Amino acid sequence: MAKDAFGAKVKERVNWPITAGLILLALIVIIFPLYMAVRIAVADKMPTGLEIFTLPETWDFANFLEAMEATQFFTSFMNSLLITVVAVVVSILIHSLAAYAIGRNMERRVFKWSYLFIIAGMYVPFAILMMPLVKQTAIMHLDNMVGVMILYIVFYMPMNVMLYTGYLRNIPVALEEAARVDGASTWTTFWKVIFPIMKPMHATVAVLTGLAVWNDVMTPLVIMGGSGVYTLPLAQMSFQTAFGTDYPLAFASYLLAMLPMIIFYIFAQKQIIGGVTNGAVK
Amino acid sequence: MTAKPITRRHALGLSAAALSSVLFAGCTSETADGKVQVEIVSYKQEAKSIFDQIQADFNAAHDDIVLKIDSPADAVTIMKTRFVRENYPDVIGIGGDGDYANFVDSNILADVSDYEGIGNVKKSYTDILKSVTYVPMEGIYGVPYVANAAGMLYNVDMFEEKGWSIPETWDELIELCEEIKAEGEVAPFYLGYLDTWTILSPWNSVTVNMVPSDLARQVNAGKAKFADYYGEPARRMRQMLQYSQTLLPGEPGPFAASYNDACTSFANGKSAMYPCGSFAVPQILTGNPDINVGMFAMPSADDPADRIVVSGVDLQWCVAETCPHKEAVFEVLDYLAEPENLQTYLDDQRAIPCVEGDFTLDPLFDGIQEFLDEDRVLDYLDHSYQSAMAVDAQLQTMLLDERDDDTAIAAFLERFDTDWLRYNRDVIRKVQEYESQH
Amino acid sequence: MATLTKGKVGSGRMKTFYAILIPVLILFIAFNTFPLLTGVFYSFTNSKGYGAFDIVGLQNYLDLFSDARVGNSYLFTFKVAVVATILTNVISLLLAIALSSKIKFKSALRGLFFVPQILGALVVGYVFSYLFTWIIPALTGTESILASPDLAWIAIVVVLVWQSCAQTTIIYITGLSSVPEDVYEAGSLDGATGWNKFRYITLPLIMPSVTTNMVLVMKNMLMVFDQIVAMTSGGPSQSTESISYLIYNNGLSGGQFGFQCANAVMFFILIAVISIVQTNFLSSKEEQL
Secondary structure, rough: OOOOOOOEEEOOOOHHHHHHHHHHHEEEHHHHHHHHHHHOOOOOOOOOOOHHHHHOOOOOHHHHHHHHHHHOOOHHHHHHHHHHHOOOOOOOHHHHHHHHHHHHHOOOOOHHHHHHHHHHHHOOOHHHHHHHHHHHHHHHHOOOHHHHHHHHHHHHHHHHHHHHHHHHHHOHHHHHHHHHHOOOHHHHHEEHHHHHHHHHHHHHHHHHHHHHHOOOHHHHHHOOOHHHHHHHHHHHHHHHHHOOOOHHHHHHHHHHHHHHHHHHHHHHHHHHHHHHHHHHOO | OOOHHHHHHHHHHHHHHHHHHHHHHOOEEEEEEEOOOEEEEEOOOHHHHHHHHHHHHHHHOOOEEEEEOOOOOHHHHHHHHHHHOOOOOOOEEEOOOOHHHHHHHHHOOOOOOOOOOHEEEOHHHHHHHHHHHOOOOOOOOEEEEEEEEOOOEEEEHHHHHHHHOOOOHHHHHHHHHHHHHHHHHOOEEOOOOOOOOOHHHHHHHHHHHOOOOHHHHHOOOOOOOOOHHOOHHHHHHHHHHHHOOHHOOOOOOOOOOOOHHHHHHHHHOOOOOOOOOOOHHHHHEEEEHOOOEEOOOOOOOOHHHHHEEEEEEEEEEEEOOOOOOHHHHHHHHHHHHHHHHHHHHHHHHOOOOOOOOOOOHHHHHHHHHHHOOOOOOOOOHHHHHHHHHOHHHHHHHHOOOOHHHHHHHHHHHHHHHHHHHHHHHHHHHHHHHHHHHH | HHHHHHEEEEEEOHHHHHHHHHHHHHHHHHHHHHHHHHHHHOOEEEOOOOOOOOOOOOHHHHHHHHOHHHHHHHHHHHHHHHHHHHHHOOOOOOHHHHHHHOOOOOOHHHHHHHHHOOOHHHHHHHHHHHHHHHHHEEEOOOOHHHHOOOHHHHHHHHHHHHHHHHHHHHHHHHHHHOOHHHHHHHHHHHHOOOOHHHHHHHHOOOHHHHHHHHHHHHHHHOOOOOOHHHHOOOOOOOOOOHHHHHHHHHHHHOOOOHHHHHHHHHHHHHHHHHHHHHHHHHHHHHHHO
16 A cells, blocks of 8 residues: 555555646756757757747757767767776676675685775775876876776775675575585686676666766866867866857757766666665665 | 686786786887877967968978877866876977966976077067066076967947047046946946956956066065055956946846857947957957957056056967977977968967067057057066966955955955965075075 | 685685785775875975975975965865755655655656766756856846855755755655555554654654765765866855865866875865764664664
């Protein structure tokens, strides 16, 4: 039986006032800014004042082509995609492995301290690492996409290791023993038994790391700013001044930058929401 | 399958991942076919198309040198980030400003006294560069290319149509503003103070007429205080706010409008004047290619005969100390200074050449031609301000202060001198060391 | 724990574990601990980031406490973080309650309210900056709040809340859905209704979600950077300079590398203290349940 948040039992009757209120709120708060972006992007001239509430006389999609060119959309998109995919895949592999080694040896001092040491990394703000990393990555010739990927793998290690270690506690050791009895090595046991069982946590890690990496601007900005190589957000930032007062062009480019994630969200809504919730609640 | 070898190999792979690109990446200044590559990073983003053209022409005419000119957005930050990375471009194109002073002070620029082309540069501009550095430097650390001028930009056609005359004193300027305000068709000024740096333009041209030209050095030597001089210019800056676009309905206020907004709006006739520099003209023309822009000297001197125009090195070429192929760089600099190429730049960017020669100046400068000819010009004051001190933001704070003028200005002056000492601590130490030795 | 995990250090199993742990630690130390220590070192210098520098001892730290701009950035950051954290949690809780009630289009609405979470903060900032500069003044006939040093921070809070409500709401929905039915039935027998039922039954049961959200949101808010870059660049009158923005801006392009490293060290200590206090608070709360 359904209940409202105050615990009152409600008959299976739709609460229309709340439904209407929520729809109205969604229209104003979520849909309107997005509508505004579309409205400006398809205009040939910036709508002045309240003109924004009227539909444009002509729909002009040339802005999108121009914006694609101006922000090097395809290369930036591919760079973002490459960085995100590599960071996510490597994070899943390394962080789950690390969590396995640590989580199964928590009673040993070395592993326990290593765990705390890595987890403490969550409290290190990027601001303090930023400037030394600019120098360090340059000296190591990592002031490029490879460097940015490595940094992401390190930055999200504390959170991911914590998530995986927490999840590992619920996996009975007996499962490993069974594999062990069959003669499997620790290494094989992990990949054949543990890694597949961790699947729900892989989804969480992928969503959390993926979202954060995809939308991050600060790391690529300081590590590879000025190299002429852009990620999508970095391209937005770098070309922002070049748009000048050509707001239709600017908004076409904003929409282009948001579009990949929106499309992805439409198809993987359940996994994304699940991943974010899972990661926060754990 | 045995576990151990795989484990070890995997572990090695992990740690090697971090190091792998160290082995494969490397600095090269030569391209694969043995040509020397000369890389220039210029802070003139608006001149990108001109330099793209010059780059293409140069590369077509030279088979031993490959020229690469970048004009990225936020170029100075990019330069500094690259310096942090110790990845120096061969040449940087910057203004003769505080950043230049910092770079010279950090010993990252090469002394180019042995460059022959320096002989063609007008002496007044190499002198200006000498006055920018913290202490007078022995060598020459930049090759001035073009200069700009700041004063008051105005809509020539509008002035002619309405029969307004060019004000020569501050009172005349205010009178004119009152007249324009009374008519109510356009605003006297369009101000884009959302972008704080645009505040420096009127500040420079108002103040330069009212303070000693070596004030910053006097302060650094402990012989003067800004508070004794900056009060009146500050008052005038606040006065100008009363004649901004807020007089027109529906326009964003001075602190909501950006530089681009201001340029576009001035271009479209929303204001009669725009207190900015010649560097803004290309941006203005993108808003309206037909506008006829003129410039007059900011009438803030007591005596009209003492009026001064602000002019500084807008773009100069500085060679990195680490650059291994200076000969090739000098060849590039010669090419850039060739009359034909420089004239192309001047026409496009409405700039003033720093090189001797017979160049055609844009009609924009007709109103200040006599100042240029008679050398009644002084460098931008902000060229001696530390960027971390953010004088532009301090001016914005003063202008936004809603208390009465006296209180707001007093607060500004008090903070200015305190901050100056704090942000120039290293500079002041150097100046005093220098003075004790000379 | 089973006997399996208690292998000897020398055993093959333990070798494998060490072979995993050591490279991971090396990677972590190389790109987290080492730069952290380098940052601490630079905080004792007057380095501009490039060129020569001198060691200046504690000078930078002394300057930190007398620097009005740094002080203002801390005040601004904490003001924004506290206000935005509270607003986010109140709004999200209300939204979660509404989205958990018997409504039509439930999953579509939940999906819609989650959209801000997936968008990049930078681009969202650009869109809202336009909204505040052009649309809202046109609607209300007032000056853009982005142009006012007294109000610009509100615009930053609005954007932060807009984005962070998405995740927070979903976490509250999860929290609400885990409240067992029979607790309410017991409550109803005792005559609890409406607000009282929420206050004395629902709220205590979703307390873990509340603390989770408080910690998560607060930490994110303290790091605010993208929105500042996109909307105000720290202005007007430096009234919206967040700590991260000031460190980036003055440290890299302002030539205050050493000084801003000192600022970053302070910021790190502060974040660590706040997080540890919050985490302890969180775990003590959880033990009570």
